Amino acid sequence: MITIAFNYIDGRAWRGGYNYLLSLVDALSKFSPNRVQSIIFVGTDINSDHLIPFEVIERVKVVRNQVFNSKRNRVRLFKSIVSGSDQEALTVFLENKIDIVFESARFYGWRFPLPILTWIPDFQHRHLKRLFGWKAFWKREIGFRMQTFSGRHIMLSSEDARRDCEKYYPIAHGHTSVVRFCVPAPLLPSIQNACEITKAYGLPNHFFFLPNQFWAHKNHICVINALSRLKDRGISLVIACSGKQSDERDPYYFKRIQNLIVANGLEDNLKLLVMIPSAHISALMMKCSALINPSKFEGWSTTVEEAKAIGAPMILSRIRVHEEQTRDAIFFDPYSSDELANILENFIPSSHRERDKRCQDAMNTASLNFQKFAEEFTNLIEQQVKIQRGS
Numbered sequence: 001m002i003t004i005a006f007n008y009i010d011g012r013a014w015r016g017g018y019n020y021l022l023s024l025v026d027a028l029s030k031f032s033p034n035r036v037q038s039i040i041f042v043g044t045d046i047n048s049d050h051l052i053p054f055e056v057i058e059r060v061k062v063v064r065n066q067v068f069n070s071k072r073n074r075v076r077l078f079k080s081i082v083s084g085s086d087q088e089a090l091t092v093f094l095e096n097k098i099d100i101v102f103e104s105a106r107f108y109g110w111r112f113p114l115p116i117l118t119w120i121p122d123f124q125h126r127h128l129k130r131l132f133g134w135k136a137f138w139k140r141e142i143g144f145r146m147q148t149f150s151g152r153h154i155m156l157s158s159e160d161a162r163r164d165c166e167k168y169y170p171i172a173h174g175h176t177s178v179v180r181f182c183v184p185a186p187l188l189p190s191i192q193n194a195c196e197i198t199k200a201y202g203l204p205n206h207f208f209f210l211p212n213q214f215w216a217h218k219n220h221i222c223v224i225n226a227l228s229r230l231k232d233r234g235i236s237l238v239i240a241c242s243g244k245q246s247d248e249r250d251p252y253y254f255k256r257i258q259n260l261i262v263a264n265g266l267e268d269n270l271k272l273l274v275m276i277p278s279a280h281i282s283a284l285m286m287k288c289s290a291l292i293n294p295s296k297f298e299g300w301s302t303t304v305e306e307a308k309a310i311g312a313p314m315i316l317s318r319i320r321v322h323e324e325q326t327r328d329a330i331f332f333d334p335y336s337s338d339e340l341a342n343i344l345e346n347f348i349p350s351s352h353r354e355r356d357k358r359c360q361d362a363m364n365t366a367s368l369n370f371q372k373f374a375e376e377f378t379n380l381i382e383q384q385v386k387i388q389r390g391s
Helices: 015-031 048-055 070-083 087-095 134-149 159-168 191-200 220-232 253-263 278-287 302-310 320-325 337-346 352-390
Strands: 002-007 036-042 060-064 100-103 116-119 153-156 176-178 208-210 239-242 270-274 290-293 314-317 330-332
Touching (some): 002 015, 015 036, 015 302, 036 087, 116 352, 159 320, 220 337, 239 278, 253 270, 290 302, 302 314, 302 352, 330 337
Parallel strands (some): 002 036, 002 100, 100 116, 116 153, 153 176, 208 290, 239 270, 290 314, 314 330
């Protein structure tokens, strides 16, 4: 039995990271119960309600300690860089008999004595540098350099990310692994409940769903421009959008989206639902004609995985990671609103019978993939513990 430490990922700042951690420990609990003990380390400054989804998972332990409070992060990072080891975290880890640490958006030091597996979700700051200010760019870049130059084994979520890692940080060659993230088959609401939820949001029978955060690289503007072109042709479609409103890199992005919607007279076409419960997301995925993800960049798209898990049709931007995630989608150039407009205009929704069959097949596949996710991760940490202890 290997005991692994996870640092808590705050869903208020990064919902995708929170969902990733939740899915990972859930998969380990279900499929590696005799091989892995997961412990989540979190500060005492986090609302207890946010931890309930972790605490209800069998064989997952949550340890709260003020060492991991957000106000201590900078001090701990400074000490980790200067001394080479985050001694405060180490003390807590040793008290809990940790065998390996999963390092995500943290740096525990270049000579931390416990084995470490580092997860880097993506290298967006390299591809879309213009979206990052000087400080934000170098915060990520220095962090990744410290991790790779410290000899960490780097876990990536896609082959696309592995190529980037080894291109930008050649020292990482031979020290990378890909473990593809997936979500479990969801507990879907009844058809009647899904219809009621859809109606509560004022959505018609034929609508598209875009559940991305309102961040600049998520590319909502392409969708707005596509709807505007369709309106000029006398075609009126509805797209429902949900997600976090704020982007720290571009605080005025959501306001620009709102202004653009009004300027193009699309208030009835683009419904801004903002943040909605997970159960409602599943209901809207069930009822939508297709999921849309127009993103210019992804590490491994959670929304695509969620749509795959229930067999929802997908219209995706033609980026490498989307093409790696699925072949069962309609792809478009994320910089061409004309191409997206043509796809939306000519899209024919599936019949209820076809959707039901797709859903059943997809949920069976999702269950198998979720087990594979746990198996690949477990194999990797067992390998790393063996290698790093041996050295």
